[in-house]
Amino acid sequence: xxxxxxxxxxxxxxxxxxALRIWAIARNTFTxxxxxxVFYFMLIFSALIIGANLLFLSFTFEQELKILKDVxxxxxxxxxxxxxxxxxxxxxxxxIEDRTLYTILTKxxxxxxYLLGKLMGILLLLAVSILLMSLLFFTVLYIRQHGILTxxxxxxxxxxxxxxxxxxxxDIFSRGLxxxxxxxxxxxxxxxxxxxxVALFVSTFASSTLFTIIVSLxxxxxxxxxxxxxxxxxxxxxxxxxxxxxxxGLIGVVFPNFQLFNVTDGLTAGEVVxxxxxxxxxxxxxxxxxxxxxxxxxxxxxxxx
Amino acid sequence: xxxPHRIALFFSGRWLPVCLILAVAGFLRIPVExxxxxxxxxxxxxxxxxxLSSRDQLTQAAFVGALGGFRSLVxxxxxxxxxxxxxxxxxxxxxxxxxxxxxxxxxxxxxxxLAVWDMAWNAFGYYRGEAERHGDDFEGWRxxxxxxxxxxxxxxxxxKRGLEWLPDDYRLLKVIADIYDQKMxxxxxxxxxxxxxxxxxxxxxxxxRAYAHQLTFCQGMEEEAYRVNKDLYRNSGEITLTLLxxxxxxxxxxxxxxASNMSYxxxxxxxxxxxxxxxxxxxxxxxxxxxxxxxPAAIDIYGKVAVHPGxxxxxxxxxxxxMLKDPKQTGRAYQMLKALALRDPASLRREDIKEIARLESRxxxxxxxxxxx
Amino acid sequence: xxNASPPAVLIEGLTKIFRLPFRKEEVVAVDDLxxxxxxxxxxxxxxxxxxxxxxxxxxxxxxxxxxxGKASIFGLDSADTASRxxxxxxxxxxxxxxxxxxxxxxxxxxxxxxxxxxxIRRRSEELxxxxxxxxxxxxxxxxxxxxxxxxxGLAQALVxxxxxxxxxxxxxxxxxxxxxxxxxxxxxxxxRGITVILSSHLLEQVQxxxxxxxxxxxxxxxxxxxxxDLIAIEDQSEIVLQNASPQLLERxxxxxxxxxxxxxxRCGNPRTTLERLxxxxxxxxxxxxxxxx
Ligand SMILES: Nc1ncnc2c1ncn2[C@@H]1O[C@H](COP(=O)(O)OP(=O)(O)OP(=O)(O)O)[C@@H](O)[C@H]1O
Ligand SMILES: [Mg+2]
Numbered sequence: 018x019x020x021x022x023x024x025x026x027x028x029x030x031x032x033x034x035x036a037l038r039i040w041a042i043a044r045n046t047f048t049x050x051x052x053x054x055v056f057y058f059m060l061i062f063s064a065l066i067i068g069a070n071l072l073f074l075s076f077t078f079e080q081e082l083k084i085l086k087d088v089x090x091x092x093x094x095x096x097x098x099x100x101x102x103x104x105x106x107x108x109x110x111x112x113i114e115d116r117t118l119y120t121i122l123t124k125x126x127x128x129x130x131y132l133l134g135k136l137m138g139i140l141l142l143l144a145v146s147i148l149l150m151s152l153l154f155f156t157v158l159y160i161r162q163h164g165i166l167t168x169x170x171x172x173x174x175x176x177x178x179x180x181x182x183x184x185x186x187x188d189i190f191s192r193g194l195x196x197x198x199x200x201x202x203x204x205x206x207x208x209x210x211x212x213x214x215v216a217l218f219v220s221t222f223a224s225s226t227l228f229t230i231i232v233s234l235x236x237x238x239x240x241x242x243x244x245x246x247x248x249x250x251x252x253x254x255x256x257x258x259x260x261x262x263x264x265x266g267l268i269g270v271v272f273p274n275f276q277l278f279n280v281t282d283g284l285t286a287g288e289v290v291x292x293x294x295x296x297x298x299x300x301x302x303x304x305x306x307x308x309x310x311x312x313x314x315x316x317x318x319x320x321x322x
Numbered sequence: 323x324x325x326p327h328r329i330a331l332f333f334s335g336r337w338l339p340v341c342l343i344l345a346v347a348g349f350l351r352i353p354v355e356x357x358x359x360x361x362x363x364x365x366x367x368x369x370x371x372x373x374l375s376s377r378d379q380l381t382q383a384a385f386v387g388a389l390g391g392f393r394s395l396v397x398x399x400x401x402x403x404x405x406x407x408x409x410x411x412x413x414x415x416x417x418x419x420x421x422x423x424x425x426x427x428x429x430x431x432x433x434x435x436l437a438v439w440d441m442a443w444n445a446f447g448y449y450r451g452e453a454e455r456h457g458d459d460f461e462g463w464r465x466x467x468x469x470x471x472x473x474x475x476x477x478x479x480x481x482k483r484g485l486e487w488l489p490d491d492y493r494l495l496k497v498i499a500d501i502y503d504q505k506m507x508x509x510x511x512x513x514x515x516x517x518x519x520x521x522x523x524x525x526x527x528x529x530x531r532a533y534a535h536q537l538t539f540c541q542g543m544e545e546e547a548y549r550v551n552k553d554l555y556r557n558s559g560e561i562t563l564t565l566l567x568x569x570x571x572x573x574x575x576x577x578x579x580x581a582s583n584m585s586y587x588x589x590x591x592x593x594x595x596x597x598x599x600x601x602x603x604x605x606x607x608x609x610x611x612x613x614x615x616x617x618p619a620a621i622d623i624y625g626k627v628a629v630h631p632g633x634x635x636x637x638x639x640x641x642x643x644x645m646l647k648d649p650k651q652t653g654r655a656y657q658m659l660k661a662l663a664l665r666d667p668a669s670l671r672r673e674d675i676k677e678i679a680r681l682e683s684r685x686x687x688x689x690x691x692x693x694x695x
Numbered sequence: 696x697x698n699a700s701p702p703a704v705l706i707e708g709l710t711k712i713f714r715l716p717f718r719k720e721e722v723v724a725v726d727d728l729x730x731x732x733x734x735x736x737x738x739x740x741x742x743x744x745x746x747x748x749x750x751x752x753x754x755x756x757x758x759x760x761x762x763x764g765k766a767s768i769f770g771l772d773s774a775d776t777a778s779r780x781x782x783x784x785x786x787x788x789x790x791x792x793x794x795x796x797x798x799x800x801x802x803x804x805x806x807x808x809x810x811x812x813x814x815i816r817r818r819s820e821e822l823x824x825x826x827x828x829x830x831x832x833x834x835x836x837x838x839x840x841x842x843x844x845x846x847x848g849l850a851q852a853l854v855x856x857x858x859x860x861x862x863x864x865x866x867x868x869x870x871x872x873x874x875x876x877x878x879x880x881x882x883x884x885x886x887r888g889i890t891v892i893l894s895s896h897l898l899e900q901v902q903x904x905x906x907x908x909x910x911x912x913x914x915x916x917x918x919x920x921x922x923x924d925l926i927a928i929e930d931q932s933e934i935v936l937q938n939a940s941p942q943l944l945e946r947x948x949x950x951x952x953x954x955x956x957x958x959x960x961r962c963g964n965p966r967t968t969l970e971r972l973x974x975x976x977x978x979x980x981x982x983x984x985x986x987x988x
Contacts, residue, residue: 091392315339
């Protein structure tokens with residue numbers, strides 16, 4: 018009797034900040050996106066990289082592996098960025114439009130927790146979908162590099178010695194499934210995470226999904242040219258006019274630098290990126306997420322719903 | 323009147339702190355980002371900033387894509403287009419597309435190499451066919467003397483531009499040497515570039531050997547050529563057929579010159595001195611063989627050369643062929659050749675095998691004992 | 696007991712002005728409204744469309760900030776998230792995540808209220824039973840009818856075991872049987888000592904369940920009080936006749952006219968007393984408005 022009374026009596030002590038609530042919102046967001054059948058995109062992705070694989074067999078293996086990597090990383094980056102922007106833009110304005118937000122915010126949920134939960138849900142979706150894509154990508158790459166090795170051995174006119182096979186293997190595999198590709202995958206995720214944070218910020222003051230998407234996309238594209246604007250700002254030699262410099266500097270300050278996250282372009286050309294640089298890229302992403310969450314909260318905390 | 327008021331209202335609310343935070347964050351991150359950017363550049367990344375030249379050649383969409391993290395993919399697409407142009411033998415288009423591809427990912431060696439190959443081999447080869455088809459008319463002359471060399475030069479130019487991005491890539495140096503060797507027949511230039519290539523850290527040993535080989539064709543560089551080839555013979559641990567042939571040719575040259583420039587006494591004194599080298603002996607042998615026609619003495623001295631510890635194996639073949647000139651020694655010469663064929667086939671030449679077969683039938687060697695080809 | 700602890704709801708001088716973007720005009724949605732609801736009471740907020748019922752509730756729940764005045768729940772200011780720890784809210788025309796099933800929805804809101812997994816299971820079992828959705832618990836909300844959505848919304852409002860329940864037009868779009876169920880539910884909540892504020896235009900319902908009503912018009916509380924007090928109007932008499940011919944009514948009218956100061960206000964079929972009150976309050980409200988201008 019007493020036991021039951023204790024069970025039904027719900028603690029009214031309110032927690033100012035609760036990771037569990039954020040997690041509940043994040044999981045809900047993730048579930049929502051999954052049930053919107055976003056993962057059907059995997060079919061398109063598979064078709065793309067398998068298509069890339071079948072189409073370009075006639076080239077040198079180096080080219081063939083490069084095209085496979087290009088198409089995979091390109092599609093990955095594209096899907097991740099689209100998910101980040103469109104996913105975020107769909108969720109928060111939709112919650113407001115449908116007034117679902119009323120039912121959430123009239124529970125003891127601080128608004129910052131709602132924002133963090135949504136962002137985390139999107140990040141979760143990004144992580145899972147990028148993981149799935151890279152898994153498929155790596156599998157195809159693995160199969161392909163072994164296929165190329167077999168073809169190469171078979172096409173060799175003479176009997177091949179073990180040493181020679183080892184040489185071929187080294188030559189082919191060094192352009193195939195290498196651990197550095199994981200850094201590329203990480204960079205794709207980091208870039209999408211920043212894009213999601215931007216979209217989150219935009220959606221806190223935008224009045225519609227479409228507006229959020231358009232503004233976020235504009236930020237995304239200008240963000241890729243941000244470093245060019247800064248180059249212009251810091252340019253030595255012939256000085257641009259003060260107004261031009263001010264404008265260039267403004268672009269540099271306002272827009273995030275998305276170009277910095279394009280590690281995959283170099284990786285596919287066989288370049289290496291240091292671990293310390295990647296670590297700083299992670300740190301920079303965390304900084305962006307913090308700043309955008311903060312300003313999103315400032316706007317959203319006082320928003321009239 | 324109303325609008326400034328409205329703007330003031332806007333900023334006095336929550337937007338003022340937001341703008342402040344964004345600005346402060348911008349000032350905090352920009353130095354870090356610039357720093358990271360230069361480090362990326364130092365590591366060879368972010369190698370591409372859309373210089374006007376390539377922007378001119380890119381369509382708008384490709385340009386945006388190149389900026390938007392799809393540079394590698396765009397490069398691949400241009401590569402495919404270049405390949406299509408190659409199939410259509412549209413060489414101007416090939417050149418343009420190869421330029422775009424290579425400038426999109428200039429750190430990717432393969433794009434430069436393909437460009438060189440398309441110019442100096444594919445286009446060049448195509449125009450050689452055209453020149454032959456035209457025969458001796460003006461067009462044929464024009465193609466052969468103007469168009470074809472242009473494409474070779476284009477190939478070399480591509481390689482040199484690639485070297486600006488990849489200064490340590492031996493392959494681009496080597497491909498220039500290849501063009502001078504295979505397409506222009508310029509052993510001096512070819513040797514020069516092979517030597518440059520061979521100095522790069524991961525150049526395989528055959529690049530230096532190619533340098534040694536080219537040197538043997540350079541007029542007036544015989545000494546250098548001999549020094550390099552001899553050094554390779556002694557120290558490289560890998561004696562290839564080319565090296566042997568080159569060395570044989572070079573030593574024959576030296577020996578022949580010595581035999582024609584020195585007197586018998588001088589030659590004899592040098593050959594019979596304590597610790598005389600095999601070259602001195604071979605010089606004397608050549609003199610005996612060709613000037614004084616003293617076959618037995620020649621056989622004698624060549625016998626010494628053949629067993630000299632420093633002498634390359636081709637002197638044993640030489641000995642056998644000198645002995646063949648003496649009808650009495652045919653049997654022994656045959657045995658020597660046969661032993662060489664079995665133990666050291668690299669020191670023989672293709673036509674030597676036929677010679678052995680001829681000897682076998684002349685000497686009436688039973689079928690079972692004959693050398694199997 | 697009620698004196699010792701703060702009232703369930705206290706709204707003082709609440710004014711809410713909406714500024715329309717890019718336009719000069721302003722909308723005064725709520726105008727200097729004050730009300731108090733004691734713990735355990737059922738309070739009905741009635742008023743025509745656009746009178747400010749929903750706006751008042753939103754301010755109370757911290758969804759929008761008041762332009763002036765303040766609102767509090769059990770002594771905690773509405774701006775404070777903690778004040779929402781003991782509230783359940785059912786918005787008008789509620790809409791939930793349609794990809795979730797009934798029980799997932801309750802689990803989600805339960806977690807937001809800080810319930811443990813065990814509590815959530817027990818609670819959602821109980822609530823699904825209460826709102827008669829046990830059979831539909833595993834169906835997605837996308838396939839729910841309007842009435843079912845309203846009921847899952849009620850369950851959602853109750854999941855955190857609130858001491859105050861705010862229902863914005865709980866019977867809008869619900870069929871008579873459904874309204875009846877909701878009314879029974881409100882009575883059940885009242886029996887358990889839970890404070891309820893509800894808004895409605897369905898007067899009979901308010902009449903049946905509310906201890907106290909407030910009539911709101913153009914953002915102002917024009918009448919407020921215990922239901923019985925409001926209904927009793929001292930200076931009026933009511934004659935209810937059966938089978939009266941028109942001639943009889945005419946004669947009564949003539950009699951009334953003869954007497955000084957007496958006036959026949961209305962003649963027709965009888966109405967529920969509250970509805971009459973409602974209409975009267977409104978007509979007074981609008982004439983007051985007219986005088987203001
Ligand atoms: N966000 C808003 N912006 C501008 N005006 C608003 C806003 N919300 C409400 N209003 C206005 O405030 C007034 C009160 O609206 P409210 O929704 O509170 O009325 P209500 O009593 O709930 O009406 P109903 O019975 O139709 O639900 C209306 O005139 C409405 O147009
Ligand atoms: Mg309303």
